Amino acid sequence: MARKAIIAGAAGALLIVAGGAGAGFWMSRDGIAGRLDSDAGRADAAMVSDADNASTALVRQATPIYYSFDPPFVVNVKQSGAVIQVGMSVSTHYAATGDALKNDDPALRSVMLGVLGDVTEAMADDDTAKQQLQTRIMAAVNRQLSADGYAGNVDGAFFTSFLLVDNGDG
Numbered sequence: 001m002a003r004k005a006i007i008a009g010a011a012g013a014l015l016i017v018a019g020g021a022g023a024g025f026w027m028s029r030d031g032i033a034g035r036l037d038s039d040a041g042r043a044d045a046a047m048v049s050d051a052d053n054a055s056t057a058l059v060r061q062a063t064p065i066y067y068s069f070d071p072p073f074v075v076n077v078k079q080s081g082a083v084i085q086v087g088m089s090v091s092t093h094y095a096a097t098g099d100a101l102k103n104d105d106p107a108l109r110s111v112m113l114g115v116l117g118d119v120t121e122a123m124a125d126d127d128t129a130k131q132q133l134q135t136r137i138m139a140a141v142n143r144q145l146s147a148d149g150y151a152g153n154v155d156g157a158f159f160t161s162f163l164l165v166d167n168g169d170g
Helices: 002-029 034-055 095-103 105-118 129-146
Strands: 060-076 082-094 156-166
Touching: 034 060, 060 095, 060 105, 060 156, 082 095, 082 105, 082 129, 095 105, 095 129, 129 156
Parallel strands: none
Antiparallel strands: 060 082, 082 156
């Protein structure tokens, strides 16, 4: 009798192991296991993100925070032998955005160089064009911050210096 119980128990255990192996094979074949792991990872990330967001909630400050990009930008002027050297600062009213500007500086400099690369000599000499350029830079910075997952935005872009240098090639 004891021998039958041992055999029945072993058969039951074998059935459970075989069933688990079959289910594992079926789930991996259809990608279900990967989706379950991915869903679990997203849930964990959401919980961490929610905790981070709660601790760094955006609080608008009355006084703006300024961030200066250093060194200044030096960019070739379109269709000219001239270059511009531009000192830039941006402002925000959110401390978290001020931190994001520091952390994301290389990516932000890259998008700002893209905008500054469209400058022509006529634009460099025109105050209205410069104001439009500041607006485009501010929008580019905000798009990049958002794309990189940062909360908040900049609400001003300022030229701290703007020098057009014609090196005689144009």
